Amino acid sequence: MLKIRYFITALIFILLNCSAFAAIEALNFSSIQQEKDYHSLTQELRCPQCQNNNIADSNATIAVDMRAKVFELLQQGKSKEDIVKYMVERYGYFVTYDPPITIATIILWLAPILLVLIGFLVIFGRKSQARKEFLSPSAVKINDELTDDEKTRLNFLLQSGNKRD
Template identity: 50%
Template sequence: MRVFWLLVGMALPPLAYTGLVYASVIDTYQFSTVEQEQQYRELTAQLRCPKCQNNNIADSNAIIAEDMRQKVYELMQQGYNKQQVVDYMVTRYGNFVTYDPPLTASTLILWLGPLLVLLGGAFIIFRQTAKRRTDKAFVTSAAVVSEEQQQRLQRLLEENGKSAPNSHNEKNNNGEQP
C-alpha cells in the first residue's frame, strides 16, 4: 500500500503540470465580425513559430508564439489586412515565419536544390551506364581474335616447342576433334 501511494505521489505533479501547459494555449480575443475571427485563425495557422520545429503560431506553446498571436490580433484591430500582417511579421522575423518563402537570391538554393540534385543523380547514372556499355563493347571486341592472329599465335607456340590446342574446333589429321 505504501508503494501505491508513493507511485501516486510521483505521478500527480507531472499530470497537474500538463493541464497548465494546455490551458496556456487558449487565447480569448474579441472580434467585431466573424470574418475577422476567421482571418485571425488563417493568419495564425499560416505563420510559423520561430522557436518551434515546424509548428504554426496557433499550435505553439512558446512565449514568442503567444507574442506573435497578440501582435496579429493588435494589427488586425488597427485595420491591417492579411498581406500587411504577413509583411509585418516577415519584416520583423524574416522569411522563416512563412511556410512558403518567396523566390529570392537567398532562397534560390531551397527552390532549385532538389531539382539540381535530381538532375545530377540522373547525369551520374547516365554516365556510368554509358561507360559500362563502352567497356563491354571493348571487352567483346578484344575477345574476337582474327584468323590471321590465331595462325601467328600457333606458329609462335610451335616455335617454342609447345603445341597449342586449335580453338576453331577443326579436325586434326586423323579426323578426330582435339
Template identity: 40%
Template sequence: MILSAALKKQTLRYWLVLLCSVPLLALAAIDVYEFDTPEQEARFRSLTQELRCPKCQNQSIADSDADISGDMRARTAQMIREGHTDREVVDFFRERYGDFVSYRPPFDATTLLLWLGPGIVLLAGGILVIRLLRRASAAADKEGAAADNEEDVNQ
C-alpha cells in the same frame, strides 16, 4: 495514533490543493486575445494556421507551444487590431523569417522547385510506368511470335 491522524489530515490537504491547482495550470497556457469584431477573430485564426513556426518546423503558430510562436501570435493579433491586411501580416513575417514561415510561399525563382517539384515527379513517374508497360508488352509479343514460329517448324 494522534500524530498519525494529523499526518493523514495534512497529507489529504496537500493532495486536495494539488488537485485543485491542476486546472489552473491548464488555463495558464491559453493565450487570450480580444478583438473588436468576430471578423478580426476569424482572420486571426486563419492567419495563425497559415503561418509556420520557425522553431517547430512543421507546426503552425496556432498549434506550437514555442515562445517564438507565442510572440508571433501576439504580433499577429496586434497587427489585426491596428487594421493591417492579411497580406501585410504575412509579408511582415516573411520579411523577418523568410518564405519558410508561410505554408503558401510565393511563386518565384527560389521556390520554383517547391511549386513544380510534385508535378515533375508525377510526370516522370507516369512516363516511367508507360515505358515499362510498353517493354513488357513488346516482350510478350516477341515470346508469342517465337512460340508461333516454333509451332510452325514442328509441324
C-alpha cells in the same frame, strides 16, 4: 501519520488544479471579421521552432510572440496580406505553408533529378567505354602473344565450354 495524510491531500489538490495554471489568451477584438482573420492567420502561419505546427497550436515562445504580433497588427488595421508579408520579411518564407516559386525552390526541386540523370550518364558512359576497350584490337592481339601451349589450352577450354551448351 497525520502529516502524510496532509501531504498526500495537498499533493492531490495541486495535481488536480494544474490546469488552472495554463495560459489562456483573452483577446478583445473590435469586430467578428477581425477575430476570423486572427484565427485564419494563426492557422496559416507556421511556427519557426516547431516546424510542423501552426502558431495557433504551438506553445513555443516564438509562436506566442507571433500570435501577439498578429493581434497587434490586426488592431492597427493591417490586412491579412500585409501581416503575412511582415511575417515573411521577419522569419522568411518558412512561416508560410505555401512558399512562392523562386530560383532557390526550383534548384531544390531540380537538383536531385539532375544528379540522378548525371549518375545514369556516368554509369552508361563507363559501361560503353568498357565494352569498347574489351572489343578493341589490343584485346584481340593478346591471343597473338600467347605461346603455342597456351593457345592449345585456350582452344581446348573454349571448345569444352561450347559442348556444355
